[in-house]
Amino acid sequence: DTEVTQTPKHLVMGMTNKKSLKCEQHMGHRAMYWYKQKAKKPPELMFVYSYEKLSINESVPSRFSPECPNSSLLNLHLHALQPEDSALYLCASSQDWASGANVLTFGAGSRLTVL
Amino acid sequence: RKEVEQDPGPFNVPEGATVAFNCTYSNSASQSFFWYRQDCRKEPKLLMSVYSSGNEDGRFTAQLNRASQYISLLIRDSKLSDSATYLCVVSPPDTGGFKTIFGAGTRLFVKA
Numbered sequence: 001d002t003e004v005t006q007t008p009k010h011l012v013m014g015m016t017n018k019k020s021l022k023c024e025q026h027m028g029h030r031a032m033y034w035y036k037q038k039a040k041k042p043p044e045l046m047f048v049y050s051y052e053k054l055s056i057n058e059s060v061p062s063r064f065s066p067e068c069p070n071s072s073l074l075n076l077h078l079h080a081l082q083p084e085d086s087a088l089y090l091c092a093s094s095q096d097w098a099s100g101a102n103v104l105t106f107g108a109g110s111r112l113t114v115l
Numbered sequence: 116r117k118e119v120e121q122d123p124g125p126f127n128v129p130e131g132a133t134v135a136f137n138c139t140y141s142n143s144a145s146q147s148f149f150w151y152r153q154d155c156r157k158e159p160k161l162l163m164s165v166y167s168s169g170n171e172d173g174r175f176t177a178q179l180n181r182a183s184q185y186i187s188l189l190i191r192d193s194k195l196s197d198s199a200t201y202l203c204v205v206s207p208p209d210t211g212g213f214k215t216i217f218g219a220g221t222r223l224f225v226k227a
Contacts, residue, residue: 031213042202042217055213090158102213106158
């Protein structure tokens with residue numbers, strides 16, 4: 001069983017809908033991540049939060065809005081998405097080192113379909 | 116040139132075979148290196164971190180060659196359960212290790 005929990009596992013939404021993906025970890029990790037993965041492609045980094053502050057935004061369109069309410073929770077708010085945004089959205093967490101290797105623990109993902 | 120490049124495969128090998136994957140990276144100042152494994156429709160999971168001195172975990176051996184900017188993964192005595200996509204992951208410098216770049220992955224099929 002994964003130690004990073006993502007909900008929902010599957011989500012179907014229309015282009016005018018507003019929905020949210022949720023991620024939770026209780027490993028005491030201080031860095032949390034959102035990745036997007038299309039079929040047969042590697043994960044692509046979207047956002048990184050370190051100590052609940054946004055550290056990296058990989059020029060993600062504003063229709064994706066991340067939120068980190070506390071060190072255990074990470075949300076991704078979705079609004080006015082396009083069909084090409086359909087993908088597997090992976091949450092990950094890692095220990096926060098001042099420098100050096102951050103080993104990622106991934107959740108099982110939320111599979112999003114935009115109609 | 117892509118930041119992280121891998122041979123996509125697929126590699127089709129019989130059980131018991133030894134198979135090697137290579138990965139090259141473009142930024143010579145990259146800090147951290149990993150191999151992840153991803154099963155079909157599952158999340159990636161860490162297989163090994165890769166150190167300059169090389170490291171081994173059972174049937175798996177990882178090597179880093181900083182001069183040539185490549186990372187390798189050797190799997191000995193392949194098992195059916197080793198069938199998966201193997202992702203090379205590199206952290207570029209000056210991002211505190213947070214930014215991770217995944218290679219496109221190498222697919223391995225181990226057959227009986």
